Structure formats: structure tokens, C-alpha cells
Amino acid sequence: MKIFDGLNDKQIEAVKAIDGPVLILAGAGSGKTKTLTHRIAHLLSQGVSPENILAVTFTNKAAEEMKTRVQKLLGLNITNLFIGTFHSLGAKILREEIECLGYKKTFVIYDEDDSFSLAKDILSEMNLSRDRFKPGPFLNLISKIKSELADSGSLGADDFYKKQLASFYNIYNRRLKSANAVDFDDLIMLPVKIYESRPEILKKYQEQYKYILVDEYQDTNRAQYVLINLLARKNKNIFAIGDPDQAIYGWRHADFRNILNFEKDYPEAKVVKLEQNYRSSQNILSAAHEIISKNVERKEKTLWTENPAGAMLEVIEANNERAEAEFILEKILDLNKTGMNLDKIVVMYRTNAQSRVIEEACLYANLPYRVVGAVKFYQRKEIKDVLAYLRFIQNQDDEISLKRITGILGKRLLQSFMADFSAKGGPASGWKKQTEGLSPKELIKSVIKKTNYYGYLEKKFTDFSPDGELESESRIKNIKELIGLASMHDNLSGFLTEVALMQQERDTDNSKKLNLMTIHSAKGLEFDAVFIAGAEENLMPHSRAAYSLEELEEERRLCYVGMTRAKKYLWLLFAKQRFLWGERKETIPSRFIMELPQHLVNFRSLADGYNLPEIELE
DNA sequence: ACACTGTGAGTTTTT
């Protein structure tokens, strides 16, 4: 049977355990996605209906990949099978049930930028000092409350700041509701609220989703955990897969104790460890294990591989971040010459700011590169502008979109827009009437024409700046891309939901380029050669994480995630000095460098007149 | 309504 071809014994065990709770502890490179997709295929082949299966992931990319692989396995396209992100699941539930909470079905989803604008408005209306009360920290606390399913009471009220925070929390939620809008955290929290207050609704969903699969279980927050476990409570067919050693989203309120406690939640659970690694060389794996085993709060799991020992790890000391970048480029050119394609190579770093010097080195060497996760398509001004009109058409309570439209049109034009929009009467007048029943694609075209948006862009960007023409052209190109995406939808609400939940840039260009990304964005990926730049104290581990053991251990997991991306070659680099915030600073090599087993590492210093002994490699 | 200028803050970021 094709479904079990190419799977090892443990993977087969995981795929076959259909009934009851199953926990899979899947180490890095152990075939996690393969196991998940083969399990879905197996469920279907055993006669489980596709509509009874729910598979949840964290990213659209992971969901897409899973869909494609299931399709390929079965050789046919399965509809009615839910494979999607937590947030798209939440959006689906809310689209069906939100009316019982007093929202309208036409609700819109506010992304982080929208929430930020709303928060700024509220703070300025509250007349608070701008220095002490910033939208960022306030929103972060609100997100924490929502993702922990707590309430504003947990904020306390013993000082002025906390009182203001609690009051902000209430105003923020009230404003969202009156705008008939939900934020990202609401997409999880509100379905939980519905399920907890309306057992008959919960029952309906429990009966539908008889088989539940959750990817990256270690990254679930409290609300996601509760949502999934409510759904699974009736049939108990929950399949959770993940790796506590790769939990790196604690700062986003993920709680990896959810995966550690799975066996307490389900004492009858079947637990399978996937410990054979198919990705990395023995040396890379051993070194990574040495790092991760220093964590205290951890379940022991030892990856093994049949792969050869491979090359030693390379630890490089450079004089400064420039020398570091130059060395990396030199090595990449070598690898490229020996036949390794650029897309098989990655340069990883802890903070986005570090990409700059690497980019400069790439430009100088004329090497094509892509910075992953840097530009977000849907955050672009022109895209948000056009979408603001569409969102307003769908939901006239949306104050943030209306504010945005006001910003574009100015007060006077806005009046005529509103008059025209809501005008009643014959088919010739009233924009609202005219746009009724148009497809998303037609709507965008109509918006652009009606508001002369291209004219606005040209005026705004051509008159003053020297590159204005190019600028407005590229913005128009982006809108054309949005139109392309819209043409795949026939329903406005569906289109807007997808766009709101599609935060990352869509990868349209698949030419072979060097990858630059943060370690966080590299999770789930693999490369032949990996360069980790800036392995220094205060950067990795980050200075803000150095004060608590928990945060430090998350930094160590991050380092582990970075290292285990490598198949064949792994370089770790640090600079003696780094230019940071306009200041050149002396640095200390990362403690993680010190923790590497010496017999697996070649150390080389490119620094002037510098002798090793100060650095002890265990 | 827009350009200039000083100030201040600056991890990570799946959705």
C-alpha cells in the first residue's frame, strides 16, 4: 500500500493509530509533515469522510504544503477537508456563529496594523501622556489576556497605569465590536467563548470534526489549546504532533507546557517519539544535541541518524560585522562554485537589523539574494488603501477603514463619496447599489476608477521625489497583483478574510537566490549550508532574554532550531566588535558557542593579532 | 495641506 511506502516503523505506528489520543514527539528533520500527511491519507483510505477531519497548522505555508502533499498521495483533490491555520479555523467558525455574540456576519478582521491604529486613536482620546502610554505595550498585554483566556480583572488596578490599562482594554474591545471587527486574538478567543456558553453549538462541531490533527503543538497558546481540546473532548481522536525543543514563540504567549502535559490531559494517550533524523550529518546533530541538552525544563529525546559524520562545524571569529559578512560571502561564492545552488544556502541572524550588512556584501559581490519575511505584501500602503474601500463596502461600521479612506480623500471629497455611496434611487446613482453583486475583482477595478486611485498615486509620488515614477509604477504593479488574487474569489467576505490572514509576502519569484532570514523564520526549513551570524552575548541570547531562565532556555532552543536547519555544512560566526545604534561595541562570544563540543568544531579567528586561549571551547 | 526638523526609541512576529 502506497500510504506506508517510505515510512519507518515509528512513523507507521503514528499513522496507523487512528482511534484515541496520540502524541507524536517529532524531532527536527524526523519527517513530521510526512507523518501528518500520510495519516490524513490513511484516515481517508479507512473510510473516514473528509468533512470529519480537521487539520490545523500555524502558517498558511504549512497548510498549503500539507494540502499539496495529501493531494499528491491520493492522486486526487479532496474537497471538504479542512486543512488550515488556527486563525482560519476561527474565522470559519465565527463566520457561521458570530451572531450569537451580537456581531454581524459581515465582520471584518483587523490585522496588527489596524489594531495599532485603533489603539493610537483610543490612547489619544484618553488624553494620556504619549511618553508613558504606548500602543505597543498596551496591545501586547491585551493580546496576552486574550490568548490566555483571562479577563481584564487579571490586570489589577492598584496603580494609575494598571487602571488605565484596564480601562483601555474595555474601550478597545467595545470599539472593535461597534466597528463590527475582530482582531487576530479574537479569532481564537471568541469561538472558545461561543463553545463554552452554547453547548449545542459545540456539540455540532464536535460531531463534525471527529478526527483532529494539530501541527506544532508546542506553539499553541492557552486559547488555541482550549479551542482544540473542546472540539476533541467528545471523540478524543486528537493527534498532536510537535517538538518541545523547538518551542520558540513563548514571547507570543505560546506555552509549550501544552505539549508536555498532553499525557496528563489524556492518560490513555499513545505516545510515539520520532527520533530518526533524515536531514543533518551526524556531526551537526551531535553538536545541536549538546546545546539543547543544557536546558533544564526538557523531556529527553535523542535524535540519531544513518547519515555520515560529515564536515566539522566551523566557528569563525571576525573583527567586526563587516568582516563577518565578507567572510560569509566568500564562503558562499566557494560553495556556489563547487555546484551548490544559492537557494540551498541560508544566512540566519537573530535580529532583522543584522540583514543590512549582509545585504550590502551581497550587492557588492553581485550575488542575488532574498530577504525572507522582510516586506509584507498586505502591509503596503497602496494595498491597505484599496482594501480599506472594499472593507468599508462589506462593513460600514469599520471605523478604521473609514478613517483610512478619509485620509486618502480629504474631508471634502469624503462627503461626496459618502453621499454617492449611500445614495438611493435609480440604478444609475448610488455607489453602494452599483457595487452590489460585483466580484472582488470587479470591485477593486470599480474602486480604482471611481476614486481615481492611480491618479492619486501618480500625483503623490511623481511630483516630488526623484524616483517617483518608478515608485508609483511599482505600487500600481502591486495593486495589479492584488487584482490577480481577487480574481480567484467570487465572494467579497472570503477574499477579505483570506487577505487578512495572509500576512506573509507571497513568494512569486522562485529563481535561485541566497536566503537571508531570522532564525524564527527559518523554522521548518532546511538547507545544505547554514551560516548563523552574530553568535554573541546580548544578540544570541538576546540581551532582553538574559534575565530569566525561561527566556534563556527559549534562546537556546532558538539556537538549536537554527543549527538543525543544516544538512551538510554549518558555520557559526561572531564578531569582536559590532556597530549597534550608532556605537561600536566590544562583544563577547555567545555562551552557546562555548557549549559546542570541541571535537566537532574547527575554530578560526580572522581577527588581527588575536590568539585563541581567551575562548575556551569546552 | 505639506515640508522640514528635532526627539526618542529601536527582539523575535507563524496569524
Place this chain on the structure above:
DNA sequence: CTCACAGTGT
């Protein structure tokens, strides 16, 4: 250093 933003000046 670099970006965002509030305040000022035209």
C-alpha cells in the same frame, strides 16, 4: 544609525 512621529512653520 535609522525610522516613526509630533510639532512647527509656510
